[in-house]
Amino acid sequence: MKFKGKRAWITGASSGIGQSVARRLAQQGADVVISARRAERLHELAAELRELGVNVHVAPVDVSDRAAMEALAVTLAEQGGIDILINNAGTMPISPIINGRVDEWDQMIDVNIKGVLYAIHAVYSGMAERKQGHIINVSSIAARVTYPSAGVYAGTKHAVRAISETLRKEAIRFGVRVTDIQPGSVDTELPDSIGHDKIRGIVKSNMYGDEAAMLKPDDIANAVVYALEQPAHVDVGELLIWPTRQE
Numbered sequence: 001m002k003f004k005g006k007r008a009w010i011t012g013a014s015s016g017i018g019q020s021v022a023r024r025l026a027q028q029g030a031d032v033v034i035s036a037r038r039a040e041r042l043h044e045l046a047a048e049l050r051e052l053g054v055n056v057h058v059a060p061v062d063v064s065d066r067a068a069m070e071a072l073a074v075t076l077a078e079q080g081g082i083d084i085l086i087n088n089a090g091t092m093p094i095s096p097i098i099n100g101r102v103d104e105w106d107q108m109i110d111v112n113i114k115g116v117l118y119a120i121h122a123v124y125s126g127m128a129e130r131k132q133g134h135i136i137n138v139s140s141i142a143a144r145v146t147y148p149s150a151g152v153y154a155g156t157k158h159a160v161r162a163i164s165e166t167l168r169k170e171a172i173r174f175g176v177r178v179t180d181i182q183p184g185s186v187d188t189e190l191p192d193s194i195g196h197d198k199i200r201g202i203v204k205s206n207m208y209g210d211e212a213a214m215l216k217p218d219d220i221a222n223a224v225v226y227a228l229e230q231p232a233h234v235d236v237g238e239l240l241i242w243p244t245r246q247e
């Protein structure tokens with residue numbers, strides 16, 4: 001029960017990495033706030049997690065909706081605040097820049113950058129006042145390297161890494177820790193967000209083609225727990241996690 005007495009907010013908890021992290025933290029005694037757009041999935045997860053004896057607050061919200069995120073921030077503060085933020089919601093509708101899929105660029109920037117910032121904004125001042133807290137941003141290996149078609153996605157993830165590094169330095173004086181987690185390919189629904197048919201096909205058959213060679217969401221949950229369970233004087237700034245067979 002490593003996290004009993006803590007309250008964690010996991011964004012993007014309706015599937016993949018977020019769902020796995022929510023389970024792991026609840027299994028270790030944390031009360032959880034689970035958010036995403038698909039409310040039905042959140043309610044199913046909430047029913048499962050409540051069986052563990054923890055409190056669960058379901059927050060169906062689009063992270064790119066600034067007003068909705070501000071309203072959620074007020075609710076969470078009234079409920080006593082958040083000790084741990086897992087800033088995980090993200091989307092990956094990648095395509096070559098020449099195709100000019102501008103709506104998808106906007107969507108990636110809105111969700112992967114602005115959404116991350118809105119969630120930080122929702123919890124950070126409360127953490128700073130209480131002089132404790134841990135913000136974990138899920139970026140990607142695309143925060144370090146990029147590939148053809150991944151330009152805008154990698155741009156958003158480079159931004160998350162830069163925001164994480166800056167926030168860590170700024171948050172030192174408030175006793176708030178910041179970690180940037182950079183997964184390689186994880187077996188989740190993420191490639192389904194690719195709108196470009198040909199690229200989705202290539203990604204699914206190449207990078208995501210060999211299930212056995214990929215990371216599992218639980219592998220990333222392990223990394224989250226590792227960062228969280230360090231003693232207060234240790235801040236794991238970044239964790240880069242490759243599938244062993246990924247180049």
Ligand code: NDP
Pocket residue numbers: 011012013014015016017018035036037038039061062063064088089090091092111138139140141182183184185186187188189190191
């Ligand atoms: P999934 O597609 O399984 O999960 C994405 C989650 O983000 C879902 O819960 C989805 O919920 C939520 N989400 C998407 N858009 C929004 C939105 N506008 N508002 C609120 N929630 C939203 O993929 P993963 O679990 O793989 O992705 C989690 C994070 O990990 C992402 O940031 C991704 O970029 C990152 N990552 C993933 C890798 C991988 O290979 N899978 C590799 C490196 C990083 P809903 O649709 O219900 O809103």
